[in-house]
Amino acid sequence: MNKSQARKILGLDGSENEREVKKKYRKLMHNHHPDSSGSSDGEMAAKINTAYELIMKSFDGGIVTTSSKKSKKKNWNAKENKNAYCVRPIFHEVEDFDGNSIGTIEIARGKYVWTKDEEFSLFLKSLYETSKELLENARPTLFFQVPDVIKQKYLADLTYLLTGQFIDSTLTLKELGVLDIDAYKISAMVELGADVAVPKVGTTLYPAGISNHRLYLRNKVSEIVGYLSFKDDRLYYVIIPLLEQKRAQVKMVVADKTLKSRTRKRYVDLDLWIRLIEVETSAVESTNLKIDELLKKYGKEGF
DSSP: HHHEEEEEHTTTTSSHHHHHHHHHHHHHHHHOOOHHHHSOHHHHHHHHHHHHHHHHHTTTOOOOOHHHHTTTSSOOOOOOOOOSSSOOEEEEEOOOOTTHHHHHHEEEEEOOOOOOSSSSHHHHHHHHHHHHHHHHHTTTGGGGGGGGHHHHHHHHHHHHHHHHOOOOHHHHHHHHHHHEEEEEEEEEEEEEOOTTTOTTTTTTTEEEEEEEEEEEOOOTTTTTEEEEEEEEEGGHHHHHHHTTTOOOOEEEEEOOOEEEEETTTTEEEEEEEEEEEOSSSSHHHHHHHHHHHHHHHHHHOOO
């Protein structure tokens, strides 16, 4: 394809600036992309992408967003967890010519570990869709006959298990925490129980046990004060699995007496230090067995 052919495909006369080319491109993709138009005109969408890449190269400093994403379909720039239970899709958000989101497309598929290049909300969507596929395969003819309340419980549990396989705990802690001597220091919170008094600044809290992927905390006299929460949701998928797998030690100290409220819930800030420890058993193998057991149980649900 030459530039003349590319301009014809994009409907350009050659006088457009970079911004105008992008606007034309978005409008065309809105009309022709299979995921946004509901059609199956994938061949035309591919031609538009090629034409857009060629024209954008003529601008100084032009960034070909679509081309870079397209190339990553063959090799997404992230390491893989070869022992993960299954592959997962990498999603990219599609915008219309006004810059409004119109949905997502799959740009890669593999056992890729999450990195900051991938929007975390799309990472969770990826694992939810993967979990749904696994459940459908476990019960292909009866998937839609399972009551939603039961199905959603399995989807939530399966998504949580898969999340732990596609997050590199050490890498993520380096990005989201601060290394303090031999431990990572994390900003966290405790969501207080309804009738619990606000603990004093400097009070040390201790793990009291994990239930439904929540770490409950107690004071020195063994009173339950609430459960661990995070200002950054990504940490939930890092810290809790590490503690469930007994791969970390924590220390938690009340950092601020200021009581914060969200939808009638009460929170107090914590300083949390987490130190990773080595374990003999493979966390991945253990998780794979749990996933197998969950899918087998789902396959028998209701029989």
